[in-house]
Amino acid sequence: MQEFLQTTVNGLQTGCLYALLALGYTMVYGVLKLLNFAHGDVYMVGAYIGYYVIRWFGGPTALTIPVPLLIVIMFALAASGCGLLGMAMERFAYRPLRDAPRIAPLITALGISFVLENSVLLLFGGFTKSYSTPSFISSTNGIHIGGVSIDSVEILIIVVSVAMMIGLRALVNRTTLGKSMRAVASDREAAEMLGINVNRTIALTFFIGSAMAGVAGVMSGLAFNEITNTIGFLAGLKAFTAAVVGGIGSIPGAMIGGIFIGLAESFSLSYISTEYSDLIVFGILIATMLIRPQGIFGRPPLQKV
Amino acid sequence: MKRIIVFAVTLAALTAAGCGSSKSSSPKKSASTSCSTSIAIEGPFTGPVAQLGLEQLHFAELAVAQYNAADKTNVTLNQDDTQLTPSIAVTKTQAIIASSAVAVVGPAGSQEVEAVGPLFGKAGVAFVSGSATLPALASSGKNPTFFRVVPDDDVQGPQDANYVINHLKPKAVLIIDDDEAYSQGLVKVMTPILQKAGIKVNHQTYNETDTGATLANALSSIVTSQLTPAETVTMVPWQTATAAQQFGLDVAQQHKKTILFGTDGTDSPTQFKIPGSYVSNFGPDISTATTALDKSIVSGVAKYGPYGAFGVPTYAATEVLMKAIASVCQAGQTPSRSNVLAAVKKTSIAPADNPMGVTIAFQPGGDLVGAPGYLFHIDSKGTYVSIPNH
Numbered sequence: 116m117q118e119f120l121q122t123t124v125n126g127l128q129t130g131c132l133y134a135l136l137a138l139g140y141t142m143v144y145g146v147l148k149l150l151n152f153a154h155g156d157v158y159m160v161g162a163y164i165g166y167y168v169i170r171w172f173g174g175p176t177a178l179t180i181p182v183p184l185l186i187v188i189m190f191a192l193a194a195s196g197c198g199l200l201g202m203a204m205e206r207f208a209y210r211p212l213r214d215a216p217r218i219a220p221l222i223t224a225l226g227i228s229f230v231l232e233n234s235v236l237l238l239f240g241g242f243t244k245s246y247s248t249p250s251f252i253s254s255t256n257g258i259h260i261g262g263v264s265i266d267s268v269e270i271l272i273i274v275v276s277v278a279m280m281i282g283l284r285a286l287v288n289r290t291t292l293g294k295s296m297r298a299v300a301s302d303r304e305a306a307e308m309l310g311i312n313v314n315r316t317i318a319l320t321f322f323i324g325s326a327m328a329g330v331a332g333v334m335s336g337l338a339f340n341e342i343t344n345t346i347g348f349l350a351g352l353k354a355f356t357a358a359v360v361g362g363i364g365s366i367p368g369a370m371i372g373g374i375f376i377g378l379a380e381s382f383s384l385s386y387i388s389t390e391y392s393d394l395i396v397f398g399i400l401i402a403t404m405l406i407r408p409q410g411i412f413g414r415p416p417l418q419k420v
Numbered sequence: 421m422k423r424i425i426v427f428a429v430t431l432a433a434l435t436a437a438g439c440g441s442s443k444s445s446s447p448k449k450s451a452s453t454s455c456s457t458s459i460a461i462e463g464p465f466t467g468p469v470a471q472l473g474l475e476q477l478h479f480a481e482l483a484v485a486q487y488n489a490a491d492k493t494n495v496t497l498n499q500d501d502t503q504l505t506p507s508i509a510v511t512k513t514q515a516i517i518a519s520s521a522v523a524v525v526g527p528a529g530s531q532e533v534e535a536v537g538p539l540f541g542k543a544g545v546a547f548v549s550g551s552a553t554l555p556a557l558a559s560s561g562k563n564p565t566f567f568r569v570v571p572d573d574d575v576q577g578p579q580d581a582n583y584v585i586n587h588l589k590p591k592a593v594l595i596i597d598d599d600e601a602y603s604q605g606l607v608k609v610m611t612p613i614l615q616k617a618g619i620k621v622n623h624q625t626y627n628e629t630d631t632g633a634t635l636a637n638a639l640s641s642i643v644t645s646q647l648t649p650a651e652t653v654t655m656v657p658w659q660t661a662t663a664a665q666q667f668g669l670d671v672a673q674q675h676k677k678t679i680l681f682g683t684d685g686t687d688s689p690t691q692f693k694i695p696g697s698y699v700s701n702f703g704p705d706i707s708t709a710t711t712a713l714d715k716s717i718v719s720g721v722a723k724y725g726p727y728g729a730f731g732v733p734t735y736a737a738t739e740v741l742m743k744a745i746a747s748v749c750q751a752g753q754t755p756s757r758s759n760v761l762a763a764v765k766k767t768s769i770a771p772a773d774n775p776m777g778v779t780i781a782f783q784p785g786g787d788l789v790g791a792p793g794y795l796f797h798i799d800s801k802g803t804y805v806s807i808p809n810h
């Protein structure tokens with residue numbers, strides 16, 4: 116039982132990060148029908164911003180500000196930095212290709228992924244960067260019940276992720292921007308005719324999705340300490356899998372899909388094989404495509420007759 | 421203006437003289453004809469183990485600079501980043517073979533040597549690794565131009581297993597490989613020794629290519645589902661020090677206890693510093709050494725910050741090639757792949773003339789003759805303390 120619960124905690128933590136990333140994939144797909152494969156690298160940039168914020172405030176062993184304030188600043192700067200990066204990507208790389216065949220922006224997304232990965236390599240070097248989180252947040256702090264440990268960073272990740280997911284759902288369902296996003300996702304031309312500023316809506320969608328990826332990057336650094344310029348690739352693929360499994364284009368689908376993939380990965384690691392967990396996760400992707408291509412929450416496409 | 425020029429020239433001359441004198445304690449000067457050629461270094465200069473590769477690069481650059489000055493050679497060092505990935509190493513090797521490089525330092529990983537050894541062999545290029553330790557590399561016959569200045573896993577593996585048996589005395593051991601040739605080779609050597617001593621061995625595997633959240637989930641899950649209270653020692657013969665550090669943090673976070681025992685791949689004083697852990701290696705700690713050569717190396721790499729035990733063997737590997745090239749030139753020949761390879765085979769460097777502290781000479785398969793192993797304990801401050809006579 117103890118092992119089961121600890122595995123669930125591990126899976127929830129990873130799943131929340133995948134879910135935050137999957138939301139970015141699904142939002143962009145919703146408004147542009149584009150698979151933004153550079154999204155994982157935006158997450159990586161967020162992790163780097165968090166790292167340099169720690170350095171800026173004295174480093175992990177000599178922080179000049181209280182830890183809660185540090186975390187807030189890390190989240191704020193990573194969210195705004197990554198949000199602006201997402202907007203820039205949309206403005207300069209995807210918008211010119213909006214009416215091009217769908218393969219063009221897809222290849223562009225892969226290109227941006229490599230550009231981001233290698234730019235970080237050139238700017239900050241190939242060394243692994245360490246958040247050294249235990250230097251300022253004890254890894255033994257948190258809840259320890261019956262042999263199950265949930266440390267403070269895990270609690271932070273789960274709470275912040277759930278709060279952001281609820282916030283995003285409220286934004287999409289209850290605000291004017293959310294209505295615009297849904298309208299653009301439903302029919303871009305009709306939305307434009309109704310007076311919705313499509314460019315602004317798409318740019319803000321990129322901002323929000325990328326900001327969430329930035330926050331996920333910071334939380335990843337806090338939880339796992341080590342970051343490199345390559346961490347976005349695999350995380351991005353897993354998040355993409357989560358978005359597809361949940362139903363790409365569906366916000367609840369991305370949330371559930373992310374948590375499902377995190378738990379599936381964790382349970383396969385603990386109970387099946389540490390070697391074949393990736394095989395199992397991507398096997399789920401293939402099975403979903405074969406059995407229910409629209410995903411858990413997706414709707415099958417309507418065919419005009 | 422003239423005065424400024426005269427001053428600048430004088431300053432440059434004094435600086436040059438100063439540089440020369442500062443290296444008087446480094447490699448002994450020998451009379452030789454000046455000769456120009458190039459060698460290459462293959463290592464992981466970017467990626468998850470860049471700290472290891474960059475350390476190797478810095479030590480190799482220092483060796484080239486010092487022996488160029490000492491032997492009046494003009495050898496240039498070309499860098500080829502393999503990211504510890506065999507497929508990339510093959511591409512880089514093909515480029516090196518097409519270039520004018522006469523010999524190669526590296527590659528770093530055993531799996532890379534497996535991939536590129538036949539290519540170098542066919543091209544007749546001598547390559548000397550300072551860290552590839554899989555025993556079969558020298559004994560398989562597939563790598564005829566391969567040499568290494570470090571002991572193989574048949575030295576390191578038994579040394580580590582015996583230290584665990586005799587000093588840590590566990591009833592059970594968790595041993596985890598990272599699904600790569602290097603790690604699996606060490607596990608294969610250590611497991612039967614531990615079992616023979618009556619220790620129960622729980623063997624697990626994680627995927628070394630995983631990164632970020634996926635890697636962390638894998639390591640955390642191993643702690644959750646595999647590490648039992650009886651397993652008071654966990655052996656982590658991995659190539660990524662940061663993964664070992666993460667594993668140690670996961671153990672503490674889940675309120676479990678085990679002593680981590682890493683091998684050369686986890687040797688990184690800046691990245692793996694879980695107190696109470698052990699790290700074995702194939703290179704000595706020269707930071708407190710008193711010989712002139714060791715001192716010159718320590719001061720030469722000081723600007724790069726802390727380093728582990730990967731640099732020293734790579735310095736020695738580079739030294740082998742530099743001395744081979746110098747000997748070719750002294751014989752009045754122009755360095756070529758064939759004459760440098762022949763000279764490398766005849767290498768004999770006295771303990772006092774290399775930082776490994778042993779005679780560097782090669783067996784027919786390319787293995788070092790009589791190579792010792794080294795062991796370190798990580799104290800409560802995270803500092804590596806050498807364990808002599810283990």
